[in-house]
Amino acid sequence: MTNPCRRHFQRVMTAEAAAAVAGPAMTMEGCTIYELHLAKLQQDYLRLKQVQSTEGKAELKRQLLPEYVPYVEGALAEGKGAQDQVLTTLMVWRMDAGDFAGALDIADYVITHALLMPDRFERTTGTIVAEEVAEVALKAQKAGGTFDLELLLRTEQIAGKEDMPDQAKAKLHLALGKAFAEKVSEDESAENTLIARTHLDSAKTHLGRAIELHTNCGGKKDLERVERLLKKFAAPSS
Incomplete structure (x- = not known):
């Protein structure tokens, strides 16, 4: 994602959606910007499943993660703690990709608001x-x-x-x-x-x-x- 206008638009849309849904009993499901990123996440997850090498998966995640930055920035800036499978998954992906500082930015929010991890994480x-x-x-x-x-x-x-x-x-x-x-x-x-x-x-x-x-x-x-x-x-x- 190289278009600054598009990045700004997605960041603002995410911030507005995240601010409108408060508390861990609520979920981001139904918010258009969230559903779009959740669908993209599923597509990228299928791409990752085709890669057998752990190093290869980490490299692919490093390539994919910048596309989610506006969403993460918007959610962390204005989020009120609604359940968010995109954020929790990206937190793990950032660690897998070696971006520990970025992962901890999300982890701070996720733990503070007691967000649940997706079912596949034990x-x-x-x-x-x-x-x-x-x-x-x-x-x-x-x-x-x-x-x-x-x-x-x-x-x-x-x-x-x-x-x-x-x-x-x-x-x-x-x-x-x-x-x-x-x-x-x-x-x-x-x-x-x-x-x-x-x-x-x-x-x-x-x-x-x-x-x-x-x-x-x-x-x-x-x-x-x-x-x-x-x-x-x-x-x-x-």
Whole structure:
């Protein structure tokens, strides 16, 4: 969708429709702009089913998602919490496509208004958000890479208090613990010790919580390293 006028029109139409339907007991069904996007979503879903590769599906979603941006912007700007299968599905698609910031924008709205996930999704919204972000972060960390700490913190802020299996919540705390811990190197300079201790304290809290929730989460060695570094960077006694 490259036409700015068309994008603006769809954004405004979505905002007006979303503002007119209030509450989780209501649904966007019957709103023309919603029905059009729901039909498009079904067509795109059929296209995705023809792709067997997970990477291929993610790439196709990255190509398709920009076409839904005006709808998402309008719904999030003026929505009053009506059930919306387009939004909930796009939230998951954005995560699949690697757009976690965009997914969390939708997740914040979806969880705040207690929107229901489509029937084909077996997990609750909070579980999906926490687990999907955490698993990608843990995969990157295991491979020696990093994951944006701010995205993990925002994920915890949005989904951390939702009811979910302990193992799912443990993954999020584990990813957070690792992300805080990786900010501190073994040879941290003296002038950075206060910052290092702050990061290590946060890492210890999250890693400890992850282990508490799921003993075999894989964070014990990370916690040992954090505790060792905390002793190394301990404040000098007076």
